[in-house]
Each structure stands twice: as structure tokens, then as C-alpha cells.
Amino acid sequence: MVGEDAIKNGECTDIYFRRVVEVMERDGINPHVAMEVTAAALPDPWGVFCGLDDVINLLEDLPVDVDAMPEGSVFSRNEPVLRISGRYRDFAVYETAILGFLCHASGVASAAAHIRLAAGGRPVFSFGSRRQHPAIAAMIERAAWIGGADAASNTCAPDGIPLAGTMPHAFIMCYPEQEDAWLAFAQGAGPEVPRIMLADTFSDEADEAVRAAACGATAVRLDTPRSRRGDMRAIIEEVRWELDVNGYPDVKIFLSGGLTRAEVAAYRDVADAFGVGGAIANAPVIDFAMDIVEMKGRPYAKRGKRSSTKQVYDLPGGRRLVLPARTPAPKGAVPLLAPCIKNGVALVRPKMEDARERVLSRLSTLAGED
Numbered sequence: 001m002v003g004e005d006a007i008k009n010g011e012c013t014d015i016y017f018r019r020v021v022e023v024m025e026r027d028g029i030n031p032h033v034a035m036e037v038t039a040a041a042l043p044d045p046w047g048v049f050c051g052l053d054d055v056i057n058l059l060e061d062l063p064v065d066v067d068a069m070p071e072g073s074v075f076s077r078n079e080p081v082l083r084i085s086g087r088y089r090d091f092a093v094y095e096t097a098i099l100g101f102l103c104h105a106s107g108v109a110s111a112a113a114h115i116r117l118a119a120g121g122r123p124v125f126s127f128g129s130r131r132q133h134p135a136i137a138a139m140i141e142r143a144a145w146i147g148g149a150d151a152a153s154n155t156c157a158p159d160g161i162p163l164a165g166t167m168p169h170a171f172i173m174c175y176p177e178q179e180d181a182w183l184a185f186a187q188g189a190g191p192e193v194p195r196i197m198l199a200d201t202f203s204d205e206a207d208e209a210v211r212a213a214a215c216g217a218t219a220v221r222l223d224t225p226r227s228r229r230g231d232m233r234a235i236i237e238e239v240r241w242e243l244d245v246n247g248y249p250d251v252k253i254f255l256s257g258g259l260t261r262a263e264v265a266a267y268r269d270v271a272d273a274f275g276v277g278g279a280i281a282n283a284p285v286i287d288f289a290m291d292i293v294e295m296k297g298r299p300y301a302k303r304g305k306r307s308s309t310k311q312v313y314d315l316p317g318g319r320r321l322v323l324p325a326r327t328p329a330p331k332g333a334v335p336l337l338a339p340c341i342k343n344g345v346a347l348v349r350p351k352m353e354d355a356r357e358r359v360l361s362r363l364s365t366l367a368g369e370d
């Protein structure tokens with residue numbers, strides 16, 4: 001397992017960085033550069049920037065300056081989200097970890113944000129830490145929550161993130177009948193635990209849902225196997241109908257099981273809440289690259305990249321503008337990239353609560369763009 005110390009010491013890197021740093025050392029080459037982290041393409045029109053906390057922890061104490069958008073900022077392609085200025089050899093080996101932190105966390109946060117929008121106000125719970133290596137469960141849940149998940153299921157989620165979960169099928173199967181399991185849960189789980197009962201283990205969802213409601217369920221979870229789904233919308237509507245006519249109009253319907261963003265959007269008018277695993281935790285990473293944009297204080301870039309350090313501005317009306325950093329700010333424009341590290345001294349410690357708030361306040365304006 002790669003530990004935090006190995007990452008902090010620059011040991012978790014691509015071998016070519018070590019080799020070229022050795023060559024440059026021998027030649028006495030160590031120019032001052034500015035490098036920017038930018039995505040040239042995105043899976044959606046916008047993403048959510050996440051992972052800055054890890055980058056600050058990694059780069060503080062190095063002789064570099066770091067400027068970045070605040071965590072939880074919504075960004076578009078070709079907008080630099082982070083800039084590092086310093087002598088190349090002093091931070092070259094960290095590129096691998098910097099990009100790894102940002103690409104993965106931003107991918108998860110972006111997926112969570114898009115799924116939150118798709119849910120149209122229904123709660124979304126992050127159930128996907130089981131889809132990833134357990135060593136990164138806290139990172140997955142943090143990014144999912146920043147992106148807009150309402151709670152997370154993994155008990156290693158950072159303090160402050162609400163935990164949510166229901167019951168596994170194995171629990172139902174360990175009792176003689178479903179009723180025995182539902183009643184045991186209703187009577188035995190702590191008072192703070194919502195009585196959300198699985199209602200799809202052995203028989204039809206409409207049948208099990210009504211039986212679970214009779215055992216004290218406040219919500220039923222439908223985790224219907226793919227092989228049985230047929231018309232899932234019709235199944236959910238039928239469950240709702242049977243709960244209503246049998247006197248359980250307040251019992252909610254909780255949906256889970258391999259849900260995609262499209263399915264969340266398709267069922268948001270008939271389901272009350274969603275448990276989403278892989279569609280958040282296995283989200284495609286954001287394809288960030290880290291490129292030199294200035295060499296010894298002068299604009300300089302490889303082909304396909306835009307030279308010069310840049311600033312990203314929020315303009316009135318929700319528009320965005322990217323300008324060379326030396327260009328004066330347009331009137332009323334709010335610069336997004338701000339100093340995070342000054343010559344190795346960390347100036348900010350991103351708080352996940354602030355990052356999440358930043359995402360949520362932007363999502364309402366982005367609803368029409370998904």
C-alpha cells in the first residue's frame with residue numbers, strides 16, 4: 001500500500017520524472033516555470049474542482065507558489081484550476097500525485113453534482129465506496145459529499161458527513177422469513193436509524209413493500225436485480241399504488257442498484273430517494289493535464305496549449321472569462337484563482353463544508369444546462 005509519507009516524499013511518481021531530474025541536476029538546469037492544471041475536454045459541459053486539500057498538504061514546505069480556484073468551484077474546459085510557480089526540479093516528481101489527487105476527486109465530485117441535478121431535489125446517498133479500494137473510501141465520500149450527495153454510507157467518511165444506509169439482503173436472509181427480519185430491525189435498530197426496509201429479496205416488490213410497511217417500515221428500498229426489472233417505472237408505480245391503497249401513503253420508496261444518472265432522472269418523479277454507488281464512485285476521472293505556460297517569466301507552451309499564466313473571471317450574469325494573468329481585470333469581474341501557498345507556506349486549508357456550499361449555490365443556475 002502506498003502510504004501518505006511515500007506520497008509526501010515524492011516516491012509515488014512516474015519513473016521518467018526521477019530520470020529527467022537526475023539529468024537536469026547533472027547539467028545544473030533548474031529554470032523557474034509556471035505550470036497550469038487544465039482539462040482540454042470534459043465528459044460534460046462543466047465539472048466540479050475537488051482534491052485541492054490533498055495538493056496543499058503535498059506541496060506545502062516546498063519552495064513553490066500555488067494559486068487555485070477554491071474547492072467546489074464549477075469549471076469548464078480550458079479553464080486553469082490550479083497554477084504552480086517555482087523551479088521545475090523542485091516539484092517535478094509531484095506531478096503524478098498532484099494530477100492523481102485532482103483527476104480522481106474532481107471526477108467523483110462532478111458525477112455527484114450531475115446526479116444531484118438529475119434527482120431534481122430528491123435525496124441522493126453515496127453507496128459506492130464498495131466499488132473502490134477501501135484505502136481511498138474517505139476520499140470518495142468526501143468528494144461525493146462536496147459534489148452534492150446528501151449522505152454517505154461508509155463509516156470512514158470524514159467527520160461532518162452524515163451517514164446513511166439501510167440493510168443488506170444478507171440480513172433478510174439470515175431470518176426465517178422476511179417479516180422476522182423487518183420486525184427485528186424495526187425493534188432492534190437504534191432510534192436514530194430510519195426504518196428503510198429492503199423489499200425485493202424473495203418475492204414481488206409490491207407484495208414485499210406492503211408487508212414491510214406492516215412491520216414498521218417508513219420507507220421501502222427497491223434494489224431489484226437487473227434480470228427482473230422489465231419495466232422498472234411500472235414496478236415503482238405499482239409499489240406506490242399498493243402502499244397507498246393499503247393505508248401506507250407516507251411510506252417512501254427508496255431506489256438503488258446500479259443506478260445511472262439517466263435512471264435517476266427518469267425515476268425522480270416516482271421515487272423518493274436514491275442510493276447511488278458506481279455511478280458516483282466509479283466516475284470517469286477528469287482528464288487534467290499539468291503544463292508549462294511560462295518559462296523564466298515569459299509566456300511559453302508546447303503546441304496545443306495556451307501560453308502565459310491566466311486568471312479565470314466570474315462575470316455578472318454567470319459568464320466566465322479566461323485572460324492572461326497580467327491583463328487588468330474587467331470591471332465587475334471576480335477572479336477565481338487565489339493564492340493557496342506562498343513560498344511553501346500554506347495560506348488556506350480548504351474546508352469541505354465550504355466546498356459543498358459552493359457547489360450547491362451554483363447548481364441551481366446550472367440546472368438547465370444538463
Ligand SMILES: O=P(O)(O)OC[C@H]1O[C@H](OP(=O)(O)OP(=O)(O)O)[C@H](O)[C@@H]1O
Pocket residue numbers: 127128130131167168169170223256257258259275276277278279
Ligand atoms: O449498485 P451500485 O449503484 O454500485 O450501488 C451499490 C449497491 O451495493 C448494494 O447492493 P448489493 O446488492 O451489492 O448488496 P446488498 O445485498 O447488501 O444490498 C447496494 O444495495 C447498492 O445496490
